[in-house]
Amino acid sequence: MHDRLASLYPQHLATLRERADKALAVGGFDHLVIAAGTPLRKFLDDQDYPFVANPHFRHWLPLTGTPGSWIVYTPGHKPRLVFLQPEDYWHVVPAAPSGYWVEHFDIEIVRDAADAVALLPGASARRAIIGPECPAVPGAEANNPQAVMDYLHWHRSYKTPYELELMREASRIGARAHRAAEQAFRAGESEFGIHMAYLTTARQIDAELPYASIVGLNEHGAVLHYTHFDRKAPAQSRSFLIDAGASAAGYASDITRTYAAYGHAEFQALVDSMEAAQQGFAAKVRAGQSYPELHIHAHHVLANVLHEHGIIRMSAESAVASGVTAAFFPHGLGHPIGLQVHDVAGFQQGEHGGTIARPPGHPYLRMTRVLEPDMVVTIEPGLYFIDMLLEELRDTPAAADIDWARVDFFRPYGGIRIEDDVVCTHGAPENLTRDAFALT
Structure with missing residues (x-):
């Protein structure tokens, strides 16, 4: 190295x-x-x-x-x-x-x-x-x-080969620590215990990580920035969402994984569908791809996931247009990453400044640029069962096309987010996260 x-x-x-x-x-x-x-x-x-x-x-x-x-x-x-x-x-x-x-x-x-x-x-x-x-x-x-x-x-925004090498190292550290966190989850540890396993394997203290880790069991996966760390394990661990990165000489990795406990087949099937969708989005990190258009495409794909699992009955087009997908996927598809987790210039129009506005109805998208070689972005679609947003959805005409019994079935699992750090190249994208996990 x-x-x-x-x-x-x-x-x-x-x-x-x-x-x-x-x-x-x-x-x-x-x-x-x-x-x-x-x-x-x-x-x-x-x-x-x-x-x-x-x-x-x-x-x-x-x-x-x-x-x-x-x-x-x-x-x-x-x-x-x-x-x-x-x-x-x-x-x-x-x-x-x-x-x-x-x-x-x-x-x-x-x-x-x-x-x-x-x-x-x-x-x-x-x-x-x-x-x-x-x-x-x-x-x-x-x-x-x-x-x-x-x-x-x-x-x-355009990373040098030196920077990419440090980001690969940050991803390798993070992937090893994620493996340890999953093992701690499978062993029945509390959120705090899982977090300690992560830190031990990463060999980094909280202050050295690029951001505060999110370690959520069960319903806590529905809190987008959950950083509470219960010290006591729940009576039954049904699901586990971890969003945690690592640092290498000041460069960040940002990785999220969601796991179903053994025996929870329906939630595992939903995770598998989200995994397939996320990999499809990551494959589109190519030169010339508009990031906002990729984000909106993600909403249509996730609408199909909701339909496939019996959560909604409407078409993908109707689910996106009516705001239904925004209730289940309320954040952006991702953001630039590098020296900062949410790196600079995600909205910048050119080297002399200016701003590219977010598309209407997507206030939390963190990047509006067209992808170019040597940019690195996260791809992190999510699907959550958030009480506040679901209650708002109940008061809309679209509520009639939602199977609320299915919503209630999945509510105890909190939510799903899967996140990779992906490099735009002159050809096929380089997935820093998947490559790092392949080495662990």
């Missing part, structure tokens, strides 16, 4: 330098200054929230735990890393930079945040400073110029 990353990193850095040159020219700046950021302080406390480095910083370097550090890039010059290594006996001090990337940077180590700022281009320079606005760093406050951000975000 190390040798592979070492061979890919120089071209990755060359790509970032080329993009930075153009972004600075568009914005009228001479220097790109990127803050790693500093931790946010908890309200009325002397403790900080877990540190998450600025994704722009992580884009250049495989460093995730170096608060107070900076990258400075000036076109035509070797990029600089101003590395904060404080003298501190309260916390672990970051180790001196090492690894396959260090030869590509001029590195200056400082002991104090003020010394780091002193090494940045001065306030009179035309500098684009990218970083969080809070907490502000005196003398180097972020300005996040829109023209620069738009250009960088647009091109960040």
Whole structure:
């Protein structure tokens, strides 16, 4: 893995330098200054929230735990890393930079945040400073110029081979941990116990994961962002939904699986139908595919799944037009993924900004662009039995074409979501998630 990353990193850095040159020219700046950021302080406390480095910083370097550090890039010059290594006996001090990337940077180590700022281009320079606005760093406050951000975000959609290799690794870690979670479910563990099995196998603590894991047994699968973790196992585990990822040098995987307990054949059949549908959508991650059109196509396919299992009696066209499918599938088909789980530029019209609106009636879709090679997106259709949405559906004319006895039968299982991370290529898509599971 190390040798592979070492061979890919120089071209990755060359790509970032080329993009930075153009972004600075568009914005009228001479220097790109990127803050790693500093931790946010908890309200009325002397403790900080877990540190998450600025994704722009992580884009250049495989460093995730170096608060107070900076990258400075000036076109035509070797990029600089101003590395904060404080003298501190309260916390672990970051180790001196090492690894396959260090030869590509001029590195200056400082002991104090003020010394780091002193090494940045001065306030009179035309500098684009990218970083969080809070907490502000005196003398180097972020300005996040829109023209620069738009250009960088647009091109960040296209992953380099180096980035894809890290995303493959994040998927491999996540897939191994998912296998452990399924085993814990089959063994009768509680949600908390399943989560602990996941963390142990991933060898990552909660703060290191790219997002808070969702581990839901039975009805809890109907809560889209369920993060409660019951400590006691239910009397009977009927179903299990886990949405959990892993990190590799700041890059994320985002994986969801749903399982039926042994002996629950009808719910297993519904899971199997959703599995087949999801794989059909993933196969359509190809250059030129409109993501919103794929999302709407998914609604029609899921309407057929609902019909096949006796939940609705109407046609797919009627189910979509009347909003019935939206009650069972209330979120978007997926989103861009990379340095962030919900990565940037999903709605962006071009490298100079602009917005592509969501299609009417689909307010939670997180991507509206046309797919192009080197983009990575999630494909995560869902089918849920959510009390609030079902009660609203009962008050519509379409309620007459719904078999409410079938709905009540499936309600104790919560819901189904199956999610893969898929790379758009010049040909057939690369399914990072399925490839990772094949190795476990």
